[in-house]
Amino acid sequence: MRQLYDQLKDTYRLTEYGERHPGQAAAQVPAERLTSLLTQLRDAHGFSHLVLMTCVDWLEQGQFQVTYILHNHTRRQDFILKVRVDRAHPVLPSIHTLWKQARVYQRELHEMFGLEFPGSPGIDEPMILESWQGPPPMRRDFDTRKFSEERYSHRPRSHSEPEARMKEQLYPED
Amino acid sequence: MPEDKEIVTPVPPAERPEWVKDERTLTNSGLPEEERDWFCDARPRRAEKSWRVVENFMNWARAHSLWILAFGTGCGAIELRPLVTARYDISRLGMQMRPTPRQASVFLIGGYVSLKTLKRIVRSYEQMQGPKFVVAVCSCAINGGMYWDSYNTIKRIDEYIPVDVYVTGCMPRPEAVLAGFNLLKKLIREGKAEGQNLYADKFDWFKANQKQVITDWNMPDYNW
Numbered sequence: 505m506r507q508l509y510d511q512l513k514d515t516y517r518l519t520e521y522g523e524r525h526p527g528q529a530a531a532q533v534p535a536e537r538l539t540s541l542l543t544q545l546r547d548a549h550g551f552s553h554l555v556l557m558t559c560v561d562w563l564e565q566g567q568f569q570v571t572y573i574l575h576n577h578t579r580r581q582d583f584i585l586k587v588r589v590d591r592a593h594p595v596l597p598s599i600h601t602l603w604k605q606a607r608v609y610q611r612e613l614h615e616m617f618g619l620e621f622p623g624s625p626g627i628d629e630p631m632i633l634e635s636w637q638g639p640p641p642m643r644r645d646f647d648t649r650k651f652s653e654e655r656y657s658h659r660p661r662s663h664s665e666p667e668a669r670m671k672e673q674l675y676p677e678d
Numbered sequence: 679m680p681e682d683k684e685i686v687t688p689v690p691p692a693e694r695p696e697w698v699k700d701e702r703t704l705t706n707s708g709l710p711e712e713e714r715d716w717f718c719d720a721r722p723r724r725a726e727k728s729w730r731v732v733e734n735f736m737n738w739a740r741a742h743s744l745w746i747l748a749f750g751t752g753c754g755a756i757e758l759r760p761l762v763t764a765r766y767d768i769s770r771l772g773m774q775m776r777p778t779p780r781q782a783s784v785f786l787i788g789g790y791v792s793l794k795t796l797k798r799i800v801r802s803y804e805q806m807q808g809p810k811f812v813v814a815v816c817s818c819a820i821n822g823g824m825y826w827d828s829y830n831t832i833k834r835i836d837e838y839i840p841v842d843v844y845v846t847g848c849m850p851r852p853e854a855v856l857a858g859f860n861l862l863k864k865l866i867r868e869g870k871a872e873g874q875n876l877y878a879d880k881f882d883w884f885k886a887n888q889k890q891v892i893t894d895w896n897m898p899d900y901n902w
Contacts, residue, residue, distance in 0.1 A: 632830065634894065641830070651829050652831075656831075658834065661883065
């Protein structure tokens with residue numbers, strides 16, 4: 505894996521090489537070289553399987569880190585690519601032309617983190633959050649507890665209050 | 679107990695479209711014009727009780743043929759498999775699973791309810807024919823459970839549809855669900871499982887709650 509990294513390092517400006525165990529390497533790549541690097545890895549180096557795309561919110565550094573994991577089936581190797589984007593303008597190239605299934609990941613990242621992938625098909629369709637109003641919920645500055653308390657708070661009623669009924673049944677003397 | 683205010687929002691005559699007959703007619707406001715004819719615009723009505731002897735007999739019959747529509751929204755639905763298979767075998771109690779709301783009389787909510795599923799739950803509940811009962815299984819459906827601070831999970835299902843029997847647990851064992859069904863049977867025999875009538879009585883309260891969380895309301899106000 506180190507050999508592959510050294511080979512690609514200068515062309516694609518890879519940095520921060522890391523290897524947890526033989527067969528799994530990680531590297532960071534700038535966003536503008538991402539598509540060409542993924543194409544190179546897929547076509548020339550046998551990393552034909554996009555395992556997943558995911559995102560980490562580095563709130564303190566003002567960045568999103570998008571992670572792409574590729575797998576080589578013949579050599580049983582994983583290559584983890586990390587891309588840092590600015591948190592204020594999180595725009596990344598869409599890779600649905602390389603792997604069709606990437607559009608689903610991109611839809612999800614758009615919904616949960618507010619990342620933009622220009623040109624990705626169906627990116628604005630809601631996946632889980634139908635009729636969502638508010639900031640993307642997986643960002644770290646989104647206060648899920650406050651949102652939940654405001655939106656799904658308990659509403660008073662006059663009928664069938666389970667709390668009162670259970671209290672009556674279990675602790676009638678109180 | 680304080681009587682909560684009826685949130686009736688009558689359609690004033692000036693703004694009334696011609697197909698809205700009076701202020702009790704549902705406007706089905708989220709629907710496109712051409713789809714309004716497909717749905718009923720009348721509000722749900724109370725099922726009035728008949729003579730006591732007849733009602734007792736009917737309640738006995740109802741209690742012995744509970745057909746279940748299981749809405750497996752979460753992990754509680756896992757417990758339904760042992761319930762229908764050989765060990766607990768609910769068919770000996772006259773219950774069976776049905777695939778469609780039109781054939782079912784018990785609506786079983788098994789697990790957490792997200793906003794997306796709440797829409798489908800309301801719709802399925804309204805499509806069920808009366809008499810219909812709701813059993814909420816799992817803590818998540820009853821009070822939010824471990825999703826009490828989640829951004830997309832509603833906390834209490836009984837604010838959106840009426841619930842007759844609550845089965846707590848995370849997840850409840852099949853014995854607990856069976857005990858819940860026995861309680862439901864007892865309530866039906868006594869004529870106390872009145873969720874359907876509650877829905878008709880407090881229709882505006884339930885509808886206001888549903889519309890408060892489902893902001894793009896593109897469903898008919900009541901569909902059956």
